[in-house]
Amino acid sequence: MNRSALFITPLISVLLSSHGASAQTPSExxxxxxxxxxxxxxxxxxxxxxxxxxxxxxxxxxDHTVLFTADGGTSGRFQAYDLKTKTPIRLTQExxxxxxxxxxxxxxxxxxxxxxxxxxxxxxVEKQGVNPDxxxxxxxxxxxxxxxxxxxxxxxxxxxxxxxxGPSFQDNxxxxxxxxxxxxxxxxxxxxxxxxNYSDYRVLTGEGEGSIKDYRVTFxxxxxxxxxxxxxxxxxxxxxxxxxxxxxxxxxxxxxxxPKGNEFAxxxxxxxxxxxVKFDAATGKCTKEFDFGFETGKVHFSPDxxxxxxxxxxxxxxxxxxxxxxxxxxxxxxxxxKKLTSLSLGDLDxxxxxxxxxxxxxxxxxxxxxxxxxxxxxxSRAWVIVDPNKFNSIHLTGGKACNTDPKMAALSELWKTVxxxxxxxxNFLDWTLTVDPKVCKSFVADHYQDYVKAxxxxxxxxxxxxxxxxxxxxxxxxxLPKTGLSLATSGAKQNLPLTIQxxxxxxxxxxxxxGYIPWDNPEEMRKMKAIGASAQPGHPYAGxxxxxxxxxxxxxxxxxxxxxxxxxxxxxxxxxxxxHDVTEILDWVKNGSFGKYAPNAxxxxxxxxxx
Amino acid sequence: MKTGYLLLFFALxxxxxxxxxxxxxxxxxFACKKEVQEFLVHWEVAKNATWSxxxxxxxxxxxxxxxKNLGEWITLQATPKSVxxxxxxxxxxxxxxxxxxxxxxxxxxxxxxxPAQVEPNVGKKADFTDEDLQKILTANKNGLIYxxxxxxxxxxxxxxxxxxxxxxxxxPVDLVMDPIADETRAQxxxxxxxxxxxxxxxxxxxxxxxxxxxxxxxxxxxxxxGVLCSTVQRGWRDSDDYRKIxxxxxxxxx
Numbered sequence: 001m002n003r004s005a006l007f008i009t010p011l012i013s014v015l016l017s018s019h020g021a022s023a024q025t026p027s028e029x030x031x032x033x034x035x036x037x038x039x040x041x042x043x044x045x046x047x048x049x050x051x052x053x054x055x056x057x058x059x060x061x062x063d064h065t066v067l068f069t070a071d072g073g074t075s076g077r078f079q080a081y082d083l084k085t086k087t088p089i090r091l092t093q094e095x096x097x098x099x100x101x102x103x104x105x106x107x108x109x110x111x112x113x114x115x116x117x118x119x120x121x122x123x124x125v126e127k128q129g130v131n132p133d134x135x136x137x138x139x140x141x142x143x144x145x146x147x148x149x150x151x152x153x154x155x156x157x158x159x160x161x162x163x164x165x166g167p168s169f170q171d172n173x174x175x176x177x178x179x180x181x182x183x184x185x186x187x188x189x190x191x192x193x194x195x196x197n198y199s200d201y202r203v204l205t206g207e208g209e210g211s212i213k214d215y216r217v218t219f220x221x222x223x224x225x226x227x228x229x230x231x232x233x234x235x236x237x238x239x240x241x242x243x244x245x246x247x248x249x250x251x252x253x254x255x256x257x258x259p260k261g262n263e264f265a266x267x268x269x270x271x272x273x274x275x276x277v278k279f280d281a282a283t284g285k286c287t288k289e290f291d292f293g294f295e296t297g298k299v300h301f302s303p304d305x306x307x308x309x310x311x312x313x314x315x316x317x318x319x320x321x322x323x324x325x326x327x328x329x330x331x332x333x334x335x336x337x338k339k340l341t342s343l344s345l346g347d348l349d350x351x352x353x354x355x356x357x358x359x360x361x362x363x364x365x366x367x368x369x370x371x372x373x374x375x376x377x378x379x380s381r382a383w384v385i386v387d388p389n390k391f392n393s394i395h396l397t398g399g400k401a402c403n404t405d406p407k408m409a410a411l412s413e414l415w416k417t418v419x420x421x422x423x424x425x426x427n428f429l430d431w432t433l434t435v436d437p438k439v440c441k442s443f444v445a446d447h448y449q450d451y452v453k454a455x456x457x458x459x460x461x462x463x464x465x466x467x468x469x470x471x472x473x474x475x476x477x478x479x480l481p482k483t484g485l486s487l488a489t490s491g492a493k494q495n496l497p498l499t500i501q502x503x504x505x506x507x508x509x510x511x512x513x514x515g516y517i518p519w520d521n522p523e524e525m526r527k528m529k530a531i532g533a534s535a536q537p538g539h540p541y542a543g544x545x546x547x548x549x550x551x552x553x554x555x556x557x558x559x560x561x562x563x564x565x566x567x568x569x570x571x572x573x574x575x576x577x578x579x580h581d582v583t584e585i586l587d588w589v590k591n592g593s594f595g596k597y598a599p600n601a602x603x604x605x606x607x608x609x610x611x
Numbered sequence: 612m613k614t615g616y617l618l619l620f621f622a623l624x625x626x627x628x629x630x631x632x633x634x635x636x637x638x639x640x641f642a643c644k645k646e647v648q649e650f651l652v653h654w655e656v657a658k659n660a661t662w663s664x665x666x667x668x669x670x671x672x673x674x675x676x677x678x679k680n681l682g683e684w685i686t687l688q689a690t691p692k693s694v695x696x697x698x699x700x701x702x703x704x705x706x707x708x709x710x711x712x713x714x715x716x717x718x719x720x721x722x723x724x725x726p727a728q729v730e731p732n733v734g735k736k737a738d739f740t741d742e743d744l745q746k747i748l749t750a751n752k753n754g755l756i757y758x759x760x761x762x763x764x765x766x767x768x769x770x771x772x773x774x775x776x777x778x779x780x781x782x783p784v785d786l787v788m789d790p791i792a793d794e795t796r797a798q799x800x801x802x803x804x805x806x807x808x809x810x811x812x813x814x815x816x817x818x819x820x821x822x823x824x825x826x827x828x829x830x831x832x833x834x835x836x837g838v839l840c841s842t843v844q845r846g847w848r849d850s851d852d853y854r855k856i857x858x859x860x861x862x863x864x865x
Contacts, residue, residue: 095764095765096764096765179765179846179847180846180847206846253827253844253845253846254827254845254846267827267845269842269843269844269845272663272841272842272843273664293664294663294664294665294666295663295823295826295843296666296826297826297827298827311826312665312666312823312826313665313666313823313826327790327791327825328825328826329666331666340666351791352791353791353825370762370791371791372790372791372792372793372794372813374737377794378794379791379792379793379794381793
């Protein structure tokens, strides 16, 4: 394996593409200015949610602090998550709460539609000790009957006699029953002089044929609901679109209304494509406005409706055939520029997915990262918050537009060089930005000379090299919470145990005659295997089998401080190669599960010219 | 080589840009179409195969079509001017990738293997694979596959509903679980609902995965005469709606 050759080209490219940012000198002391640098913000925005199992249906309250969700089981448990305190919140014993899009601190639950005061519910559960199960049964102090579909001012307005009595209102109108509900804002009105304080909402439910109904909710102080008034009759969803292909009226799956209430997105089961449908409230007619051409998961509109976030299959994201996965990845689509951007951080592999992205008011996007480790049986959940604008610039396959800080770029290329055996085709910038700070700095200390050496070999020795100190300063400054990050590379997907996927020891282990175990280079592997038989007496591997050589190497690295043995684990996770890891590696070797890395492998992965 | 195959094969219109309002491939102006055709014929891709567009970033757009056998899929990647890559995914996790040189249409083939269906916790079956799916299709001929997740409340609620609907239409229903579900939560629900152990086999079927059943839970697929119908119904319905949907999908299934 020619490590330097692989290093030189990108390094030169990096140095040449600094876009006016001159190569750093050993004496420079400025902090990295990488436009793509998302750390430390990124480190703050990965929020493990392991205390809450699951949570696929997500929505954000307007203050960005609470994530609505529903847990699994036959009934929901946690229904919200406080991102500030990192604690789950129990609300009513209902599922899929949907917050008001206009900032009011209320939410609705489906089937039947009920309006809840978030703070009241939270207080009752957390401060008053009310059982959420009881809240669901006893909290309705206003109920609308099926015939209550008048214009504003009609006598069936449901007024709260005593605001302290209960936290919710319920609509028993069968026309708006059903799950997969969402809510749009038709206007928020606050006029103290006129003593007006109300919001108009459009509620869409997706069950059955789907339906839409408008409401006016009148508020008191602190978003206390004083009255709920229907503004329209419940209308079936898009009867004009239900021709022969909509015989049952059930061909729309999981619709979501836009924040302004004039559009909704839905999966059209007939065409297996997600479409955006424009809705005319006056006529009830619908027009297909946009067709993605592919299926997505539930979508989420940005506050102004110009962008749409969703998750979808990942096929086609890379040219690497081994990069395919059946697990969804998060995307954002800009309706103005017509550009689709992947929001994957590079930490999603065959065992991890990113789902249900939703916009915050500030344009950032939150999604859930979920993973399951097939080897340990452990699962992991985290919420990830990203700025799609910045994220676009470090997209794994589209990073060319990024004005990469040379320190950061050189550091990431150094990672790539040292770990190249299992990181082929990987953009290391994202990893560099998110790796544990201590590991990163130790890595620079240990391997800076590789950077110097590679430049010398490349004939760029006279160029102004980045200093070791400067490179170390490019490391992240905050520890990334444990998120189950693992290397998602073509090499790492070759049936490798988790230990090997996660530990750089396989490619730069000290003590090997080769300096590392060249798993991805059959020729080097053959040489290594042959050493045992050909080495002269006294050679550390004389007479040893390949397995014994590997055993020596991994045993030597057991509990080592070499950061490479722990990459990319964080210290809290045991940043060292432990006994279990050694056993796992050796078992893997003994079982002969080398795949293309086998020492005698010929062409499990091969290249050939077609005839 | 079958002359004209490609034109028949891709008698579709629209351009191949990042994300547009159509779900089709326009091959007439593509370079290398002859070479592409050779591979598609060699892999015995049906002439009337449906090519579904995939979420794609940048100028390279992907489409996917079902291959000849269960669990066999072909992904085609193309720029507006040319097919760049074909990826052939086989049921046994083998992958062939063919890359077309945009200058002279010469090809390079790379073959490899996706991660094998490793069974964690040796001795315990954990995955629902294409082999499992084939056995069900062969044994039952007609029936339902219900893909659920312990983390999607409605998909759990729907287990009872789909069972009731299946009974109403006289078909068996098999449950397949979210591949990355939390094991503890899955076991809790298994016990709570008194489900068979097979209900928490994790979805690791190329065939089902190719139908994007992991996009939302629950997802429902119907099979007829031992063949999966291509329609996927997403989201919970009550038993009566499920019965109507199953009847409709079954009736339209070719």
